[in-house]
Amino acid sequence: QKEVEQNSGPLSVPEGAIASLNCTYSDRGSQSFFWYRQYSGKSPELIMFIYSNGDKEDGRFTAQLNKASQYVSLLIRDSQPSDSATYLCAAFTGGGNKLTFGTGTQLKVEL
Amino acid sequence: DVKVTQSSRYLVKRTGEKVFLECVQDMDHENMFWYRQDPGLGLRLIYFSYDVKMKEKGDIPEGYSVSREKKERFSLILESASTNQTSMYLCASSLTGYTSYEQYFGPGTRLTVT
Numbered sequence: 001q002k003e004v005e006q007n008s009g010p011l012s013v014p015e016g017a018i019a020s021l022n023c024t025y026s027d028r029g030s031q032s033f034f035w036y037r038q039y040s041g042k043s044p045e046l047i048m049f050i051y052s053n054g055d056k057e058d059g060r061f062t063a064q065l066n067k068a069s070q071y072v073s074l075l076i077r078d079s080q081p082s083d084s085a086t087y088l089c090a091a092f093t094g095g096g097n098k099l100t101f102g103t104g105t106q107l108k109v110e111l
Numbered sequence: 112d113v114k115v116t117q118s119s120r121y122l123v124k125r126t127g128e129k130v131f132l133e134c135v136q137d138m139d140h141e142n143m144f145w146y147r148q149d150p151g152l153g154l155r156l157i158y159f160s161y162d163v164k165m166k167e168k169g170d171i172p173e174g175y176s177v178s179r180e181k182k183e184r185f186s187l188i189l190e191s192a193s194t195n196q197t198s199m200y201l202c203a204s205s206l207t208g209y210t211s212y213e214q215y216f217g218p219g220t221r222l223t224v225t
Binding site for chain 1: 217
């Protein structure tokens with residue numbers, strides 16, 4: 001059973017809109033969560049992480065965590081074509097020194 | 112600035128060859144990781160190391176081995192390459208911590224085994 005689930009997409013949004021990317025996880029012991037952006041043919045790049053319930057904002061990006069419902073989301077405001085990429089969600093459970101990654105959601109921002 | 116480098120961006124090898132992929136980080140990170148990434152399967156952990164000379168198997172260690180003789184360097188070895196090991200290989204490193212556990216990735220090596 002997949003421990004971190006994401007809809008593969010593609011998720012298409014018009015330029016300037018808010019893109020909402022979602023991720024659910026099965027391990028209630030998961031402690032912190034990470035969002036990575038990956039352009040085609042490139043390696044994942046860390047965008048932000050969150051470990052407390054609620055929202056965390058960084059520029060146009062907002063991460064949201066709800067531990068009771070076991071979901072994490074990433075909002076991208078004022079979406080730009082340069083935001084078109086695959087977004088990976090990852091969870092850290094505190095044991096084994098490793099992250100568990102979802103398979104990623106492809107985002108397309110259209111002009 | 113965080114820096115993880117990998118020895119090759121593209122590599123073509125023949126079936127049965129021994130293949131070495133090398134990763135170096137300059138951030139004094141304790142943990143280092145090797146993943147492979149395939150379409151539809153996402154990132155899969157092959158091996159990781161949390162200290163020099165220490166290693167642990169990830170989710171798909173079969174057909175691979177690793178070596179970590181120095182803190183900054185982590186090598187992935189394909190003992191006898193096979194066509195099903197054609198993939199993108201990604202190295203990552205991180206500190207050890209409770210909340211700050213972000214992994215930083217190298218640029219990747221696209222390996223083709225013919």
